[in-house]
Amino acid sequence: MFSLFKKKKESVQGSSSTIIPETLAKLPFIHVEGENKGKNLIMISLTTCGFCKKAMQFLTDKGVPFAYLYLDKENPATKKLLRAYVSETFDTSITYPFLMIDNKKWISGFLRIEWEDLIK
């Protein structure tokens, strides 16, 4: 139902350059590989959201490695864990797409200019 992204190379967890924080390590993040390394990017997405798809396509097109998870496909315990993690770590709530940058900064939503700055 949901189309995959062009040029995407996925790998199983553990062999990726994207590091998942220990608290979230057991969650089924999908890793997308890329050559344009530099920042550790983890995205929380919804399968149903147009901006999420756009954001993932943006990173994929730029060759930036990242890991993502579709929160709407997860069970209530995972949803609760992620919301609590984001709240405690970044003192904010999640809107989609939600991007964690080096586990220090975050971007909520897809604003192209902001995402362009991110990968400079």
Added chain:
Amino acid sequence: MKRSLTLQDVRTFTEKAAAKKGWVLNPDDEFLTTILEGLLGNFQNLGYYQCPCRISWDDRKKDRDIMCPCAYSPADIEEYGHCFCALFLTQDFVDSGKEPNSIPERRPDELFPE
């Protein structure tokens, strides 16, 4: 036997909702299809058109304000030219040629699941 909902049904629903409010649907067909598929999936799972850009309570009463078109869309469209999902746009926004971007969440935090 009851016919199951199709993507075309969802498209028709959103077209009618847009026409009623004087809005238009996002002209980016790929973007639009993602949202329409999301609405279709949500309807099939929940029985109502839950906003595809927000997480659901899976409870009709608690999700009432984010059933599409959501309670926040008139104000968002007035201020930004498109709704939170960028499903509904003003004709002026379309004519401007600008790309819709995410806008701030107008729904209060306390209305989301914990």
